[in-house]
Amino acid sequence: METAIVALMEAQGGVASGVQLTALPGVTRHTVDALVRAKVLVRVRRGSFVLGRAFAGATAWERAELQARAVGRSLAADPGGHHALSHESALMMHGLPYFGDDGLVHLVRFDGGRGRHDDTIFVHRPVEVDWLVTVDGLHVVRPALAALQVAALHGAEAGLVCLDGVLHQAETRDRKDTGERQGLAHALVEEDIERALQEGFGTATRVVHEVAQLADGRSESVGESRSRWLLQLLGFGPLLLQFPVDLGDRTVYADLKLGRWAVLIEFDGRIKYGHPDALHTEKLREDALRALGYEVVRLTWGDLVNSRLVRQKILAAIARAEAAARATA
Incomplete structure (x- = not known):
């Protein structure tokens, strides 16, 4: 047995x-x-x-999933279930990044039944059945709506991480497609976002609309999205995403560039430095960027919870960039 x-x-x-x-x-x-x-x-x-x-x-992340x-399997199975996984619980099923996990499994009903919550689950207001897809035999809310649900529940930063992830996945798919399908994935997500904004999110409506305006599929990771949100919050916008720099023999892309200064922002999640050669290559890349007159600021996970430190780092880089510009004027 x-x-x-x-x-x-x-x-x-x-x-x-x-x-x-x-x-x-x-x-x-x-x-x-x-x-x-x-x-x-x-x-x-x-x-x-x-x-x-x-x-x-x-x-912890795997346990949440x-x-x-x-x-x-208990409440949202197809067939038989009258619930669908929603919010970050839906994004987990879609294999998408998320932020703002509160330890609960989030669901919606699609049979008109009432919501409820306890120590394990939170069942939110119902959604129309056409918002649902089936993933691994489970009813799951479509990604764009799930991301905006996160924004409404957990706030703008969490929502931006999630919607950036949804758009980035769509753009990645579009790059693989050719012919009539090229651009289709992104267009479908944009349609879902526009439709989701009509759903109404109560007191969180302003936050949800703000996230929809800021979201950008060029953000390639949770760290990049959170960095962008923090820099916007600190008043360092506008920001340019995946900024191209011509190094002569190749073009490299910085995660972010401050729109008004020659300052590049790179989020350093450390995963990419698993091999010593990768660290050496990254150092050479950074040296080449500095030789072209750019200041480079690296942000880590720890920095993202220390806004004062980030502000000091950026202001120091701006001061160096302005001093360099005056010296060459």
Whole structure:
């Protein structure tokens, strides 16, 4: 019996609903309870289970996705479910970046039923059924609406990260397409954004519209989006994204450039420096940029929660850029 349970759950990404488990031959509620006590299964909510070994070895982000998938199997399965995963829980299913996770699984109903919330789930106001798609057998809200839902719930910074991610995914797909399909993915997302803005977000409507205006698919990571938001907040806009610099033998692209000064901003997530050669290459790139008269400011994850430090870094770079400009005038 345990073998059958594990096989089913592995096929579904490490999760299952209680109804699915007790439908297996020879498996009863008592069987499931015994496997929970033995830590073979983790009950994340009544009727929602994750494989114990998957949960134990997961990061916080992976656990959040496992929990969303497990609750989805219980409440948002196709067919039979009357809920759909929404907000950041939907973005997890779409494989998109998100920010603002509050530890809850977010859902909407599409049968007109009322919302509710507890320690595990938050069921929001209903949406029309045509806002839904099916992902891995689960009802899931379309990405653009999910991103704007995050903006309404968690604020502009979180919403910008999410909508940037949705647009970037669309632009990446468009680059792979040719002919009549070229540009189609981005156009469809823009249509969804425009339609979603008509849904109404109550007191968060202004924030949602602000995010829709600022979002840009040229932001390639959560760190870049958060950097852009912080710099806008500190008054260093306008900002130019993926700014091209001709180095003679090649063109490189800086994450951001201050529109009024020769200052480039690079978000440094460290992942790209897994090999020593990568760090050396990046240093040579930065040296070449400085030789052309640009100041380069690198921001890290730690910097993004220290706005005073970021402001000081940017102001110092602006002062150096202005001094250099005067010296060559």
